[in-house]
Amino acid sequence: MLSHLVGAANRADIRRLTALEEENAALTAKVERQQLRLREAITSRDASIRRLGALAAQRAVEQARTATDDEDALAGLRQLVADLQAQLGTEVARRERLERRFAEAAEASRTARLRAEAAEAEARALQWELALLESAGVAESARAQPLLPALRVLYVGGRPGCVEQARDLLYAAGGALLAHDGGRHDHPSLLPGLVGRADQVVFPVDCVSHDAALTVKRLCRQLGKPFVPLRSAGIASFLAAFAAAGAHAPRRFEKDFP
Structure with missing residues (x-):
């Protein structure tokens, strides 16, 4: 009877151990992918902000040289600057959102790491208990x-x-x-x-x-x-x-x- 119980408990604990290990690996991989995408997005947004700033400065200089006495050109320049400033504000807002998402991902990573550590500790405990169950089965069969x-x-x-x-x-x-x-x-x-x-x-x-x-x-x-x-x-x-x-x-x- 005990050998049957030990076998059933062994199989259940092995399935649980395998599930814990798979969950740990999946959580770690998911967090790493999210962090990589967020870093790439932040880098791209920063580059866009720098390009927009340089373009605004260049256009301002060019327009100032050719339209000093032209009110229509000056109005166009002002509109261009306003548009560029609006785009810049949009990009800054996007960057802030990305930074918030990055912070959330970092917190998720920390939580996943803690869960992984807990899963590893539980896996070690399960392995220890499985060994004890096997010992119990051997002890019964050998009357040790x-x-x-x-x-x-x-x-x-x-x-x-x-x-x-x-x-x-x-x-x-x-x-x-x-x-x-x-x-x-x-x-x-x-x-x-x-x-x-x-x-x-x-x-x-x-x-x-x-x-x-x-x-x-x-x-x-x-x-x-x-x-x-x-x-x-x-x-x-x-x-x-x-x-x-x-x-x-x-x-x-x-x-x-x-």
Whole structure:
């Protein structure tokens, strides 16, 4: 049964890892193309502004030489200057718009970079958890030393299927799993008693209410119980949390809950 679960989890995590890598590459390429187009457009507009300025100066000199005494020519010159000034104003306005777009693209690039870094971090975590799942499958087939400690663990929140998988794995390691759904059906008043009975408490940060997580952390600190916020509700994160602790003995392994 575990080998089947491990295989399914492996395939799902590999698909997720591949999708993250493809999204990261696409975002980076898109931002680079946008920045290149904006730089080219700004360069072209600057050149147009310089040409218009030079043309206005040249026309003004030429008209001044030939139409000093000609009122009609002078009026034409004034109109030409006015037209050129209007064109210049238009080009300046376009340049300002391009600069704003460039600033927006730079901000989008920064956001994309942060998303890429987050995706890379998640990809590394997925790779680590995949390795743990494979190890768990090998351990079961060879009846080797289990990855999980022989402890009484309280699991708060999560998805029912994953909680049952965790229960089976912990039972195989000689431990036991207590469960509380975080308040969906189980009353919050049950938490103090469950925390008191547990050797260690875990909860997935992506599948538990904020109030339940805060209550668990407060109770664990009051009762001196170690708690582990899991990266996700998947069984791989459950295994990874205990592997990260580095020992079968209970140990505090904290991070801030968002």
